[in-house]
Amino acid sequence: MDTTRLLIDIAAILASSAPLVIAAMGETISERAGVVNLSLDGKMLLAGMTGFAVGLITSNVALGFLAAAAVGALVAAVLCYVSLTLRQSQTAVGFVLALLCTDLSSFLGNPYNRVPGVAVVHQPIPLLADTPIIGPIFFNHDPVIYASFLLVPIVWLVLTRTRQGLLLRSLGERPAAAFARGANVTALRYWYVILGGALVGIAGAAYTLDLKQGWSYRHTAGTGWIALAIVIFGGWNPWRGAIGCYLFVTLQTLASRWQGAPPELLAGIPTQVYQLAPFALMIFVLALVNGTTNPAVARWVGSLPDPLRRPLQWLLDRLAVQAPAALGQPFTQP
Numbered sequence: 001m002d003t004t005r006l007l008i009d010i011a012a013i014l015a016s017s018a019p020l021v022i023a024a025m026g027e028t029i030s031e032r033a034g035v036v037n038l039s040l041d042g043k044m045l046l047a048g049m050t051g052f053a054v055g056l057i058t059s060n061v062a063l064g065f066l067a068a069a070a071v072g073a074l075v076a077a078v079l080c081y082v083s084l085t086l087r088q089s090q091t092a093v094g095f096v097l098a099l100l101c102t103d104l105s106s107f108l109g110n111p112y113n114r115v116p117g118v119a120v121v122h123q124p125i126p127l128l129a130d131t132p133i134i135g136p137i138f139f140n141h142d143p144v145i146y147a148s149f150l151l152v153p154i155v156w157l158v159l160t161r162t163r164q165g166l167l168l169r170s171l172g173e174r175p176a177a178a179f180a181r182g183a184n185v186t187a188l189r190y191w192y193v194i195l196g197g198a199l200v201g202i203a204g205a206a207y208t209l210d211l212k213q214g215w216s217y218r219h220t221a222g223t224g225w226i227a228l229a230i231v232i233f234g235g236w237n238p239w240r241g242a243i244g245c246y247l248f249v250t251l252q253t254l255a256s257r258w259q260g261a262p263p264e265l266l267a268g269i270p271t272q273v274y275q276l277a278p279f280a281l282m283i284f285v286l287a288l289v290n291g292t293t294n295p296a297v298a299r300w301v302g303s304l305p306d307p308l309r310r311p312l313q314w315l316l317d318r319l320a321v322q323a324p325a326a327l328g329q330p331f332t333q334p
Contacts, residue, residue, distance in 0.1 A: 007136045013249050015141055018148035019044075019206035019220075020245040023227040025155045025238060026199030030076070032159065032236055033192035034172035035083070036328040038094030039075055041224025042101030043197065044204035047071040049109035051205030052215040056117035064118070065205050072201020075101060076194045083330075084186050090328050102218070112215045120144055120210040144210045151199075156238040168192055172324030175331040185331050200224070229282055235321030251278035 023040060030037045047068040055064025075097055083090040120142045128139040138149065159165040167188070170178040175185045207220045226248060234241030255277055301312055 007133065009253070011137045011140060013246060013253055014137065014149075015145050016211060016253070017245045017249040018145045019203040019211055020223065020227055020230070020249065021148040021242050022151060022206060023200050023203035023224065024230050024234070024241045024245055025151050026072075026196040026203065027227055027231045028155065028196075028234070028236055028238055028241055029168070029199070030193045030196035031231060031327055032169055032172045032324060033189050033196075034175060034324060034326045034329065034331070035080070035189055035193045036090045036094060037076065037079060037193060037196065037200075038091060038228065039079055039097035039101060039224075040200055040228050041220075041222065042098035042105070043072055043075045043200050044207070044220050044224045044227075045105035045218065046075070046101040046108075046204070047201035048204030048208040048220055049105040049112065049215055051201075052117055052208035053109070053112050055205075055209055056112065056115065059118055061118050061120055061209055064209050065202055068201040068205030069198040070201070072197040072199070072204070073194045074197075076197025076200075077190070079197075080190045080193050084189055087330050087332075098224070102221070106217055109215055109217075114214060114216055117214060118209065119213040142210065144206050148206075152238050152242045159238065169324075172326055175326050179331075179333060185333055200227075203227075226279075226282070232321075232323075233282070233285055236324060237321075248278055248282065251281060 023044060027037060027040060050071045051064040051068030053064075054067035055061050058064070079090070079093055079097060082088050082093045122142050124141075125139040125146075129135045131139065157165075159169060167178060167183060170183070171185060171188055171192070178188075179185050204220060207223070208215050212219060227245075230244040230248065231241055233244045301309060301316060304312065
């Protein structure tokens with residue numbers, strides 16, 4: 001393959017992954033605090049629509065992103081109030097919010113459907129963009145993509161190298177211990193879920209104001225569910241989550257390419273298979289991620305012939321993760 005074309009493809013994959021990375025980081029923060037947020041898909045749609053509409057009306061991209069972040073934070077606040085204060089099921093509330101936000105985005109976004117609007121300006125970084133190999137890959141993008149690069153190490157550093165990160169992780173692992181040390185568990189969970197919601201809102205606007213410029217019916221439908229699955233795949237670890245985002249987008253890119261010109265070994269396979277393959281592979285990997293704690297998966301792997309069992313068992317052991325111990329569990333402060 002031509003080197004220049006390869007560099008362009010890698011840069012395109014990194015750029016296309018940016019909204020997914022931002023959403024995954026937001027959900028990682030929320031779930032490390034012990035709150036399951038299933039509203040991602042609808043929230044991204046509503047925030048993306050709002051961001052595009054505000055950007056169009058004001059002719060200001062920054063205001064569009066702020067409006068999207070506010071919508072994401074507001075939906076997260078509703079989730080917190082109903083699930084943490086009123087003590088209803090986090091799973092049920094999140095799912096209902098996902099459906100509600102999806103329908104609201106379609107209804108409220110109808111006047112903006114396929115209307116040209118503002119977009120994030122491409123801004124190569126001077127000098128660095130001209131650096132051989134790494135320049136075109138990392139430094140020839142726009143601020144949203146650069147922010148996605150920086151967000152991953154920032155979230156990782158906060159989670160693993162700061163007192164605030166230790167407290168955040170304790171909310172999802174041992175909230176009673178955090179409370180015993182003087183932490184207001186409910187208030188802190190509110191804060192971190194709302195912060196994560198704002199990031200998810202920004203991810204929605206990253207589609208409508210940058211990656212998929214414009215708004216259309218269910219513009220990002222399904223992306224939120226993928227982000228949620230990638231957080232699980234990543235074991236609630238920012239680096240693994242980011243890798244999961246890049247791998248998924250890579251698979252989508254290859255599938256799109258192969259529909260037009262499949263490799264010789266894959267010739268004759270219906271094009272619909274390429275469209276579904278990334279999602280099917282995601283489901284398979286998710287099953288392996290929890291394989292060590294799932295008897296059905298363990299039995300299936302154990303029943304395979306030895307040449308298949310050994311590498312699959314090795315992969316299963318490497319992928320296996322443990323969810324935060326208190327994830328989705330209510331906590332009542334005395």
